[in-house]
Amino acid sequence: MHGDEKRHVPAATVPRLTLYLRKLRELHAHGVARVSSKDLAAMIDLNPAQIRKDFSYFGEFGTRGVGYEVPRLIAEITRSLGLDRTWNAVIVGAGLLGTALARYRGFADQGFRLVGVFDSSPGVIGASYGSGRVRAIDEFEAFCAQERVDIALVTVPAAEAQTTVDRIAAAGVRAVLDFAPVRVSVPAGVIVRQVDLSSELMILAYSLADDGAGGDVS
């Protein structure tokens, strides 16, 4: 299978496709062979018409009164998301968050293979993270020249995030998932997404405070 055979779905659909895929895999694991858009909609709290529209990108194979074939949907979504291959990932920053992510079993289940963990601190380099040992960041470029690295998860402190991402991009890695609480810029051709935990907490705090209820001043 190659990328150019993949059917193109609009980017806005992608977050929903990840939800469908997860639920469909769960149904498949429970032996469910078919599902209607209505039942699926109820399970994941979406509109049935939205689901039918999203699935129409895979061709017309939903049958009224019978529903969609679960295994076929799984195959189509997997292919559309580019999950029908293995993506090699590294983690840069072997602090508590980086180490927790290195041990996160969910990655392998989704077709992501952790091929390396890097850090700049001599106190951390060489430490075990379960399936390997932390490498020195100074070896990063040589590592990328030897091994294909598709995605870098960046878990360094905020002050080091931009220089780290610059280094990752210069080494030819084309996708970055940034956990540092700071926006980073990347050259054209590199994709970056941010997981910003303290921002999420601030948004929750705003929602609580905005209700007029919530915590006392302490």
Next chain:
Amino acid sequence: MHGDEKRHVPAATVPRLTLYLRKLRELHAHGVARVSSKDLAAMIDLNPAQIRKDFSYFGEFGTRGVGYEVPRLIAEITRSLGLDRTWNAVIVGAGLLGTALARYRGFADQGFRLVGVFDSSPGVIGASYGSGRVRAIDEFEAFCAQERVDIALVTVPAAEAQTTVDRIAAAGVRAVLDFAPVRVSVPAGVIVRQVDLSSELMILAYSLADDGAGGDVS
């Protein structure tokens, strides 16, 4: 200070306010007293007109050619986000991710106080997470009756997420940050936000695959 004195800003502004606040605190720490919308825009990769519009909710105190007073902006945004008080947080699920979050220093810096970590597994209950010991989930309701809990971070496995969130909501906690890779539903009056790591990875994989380049099939 009370919630009803807080100026109301539109919810859509909130994610940007968190960005401004972080950058302004950084400037303040470096002794910068004033900043123009143009300079701030360049620092955080936003449009200056957008920034002026967002700041207009705090009243007109930007002066052309002189800029905004950094300390005053920090105070206004802090107040608008409800960060002028302490929010009590718990973590439910003391696996690797939960434990990493429990040790994450960024929370305290933002006014969030971790008051408890809970788990259902006898092998984990009683273990240290740095500033305390993991409590049994069976004590959760009694704990919430004694101590104000504003926000729960949920780091349990997907299969336990909904029942865990139901329990948290029933105990009177009004904000949930869900790290489990599954959508949960909450009763009216409870706010939930999701941090979905495997979904973020899938979106990156889609972007890489969609470029037509990316990894080999392996």
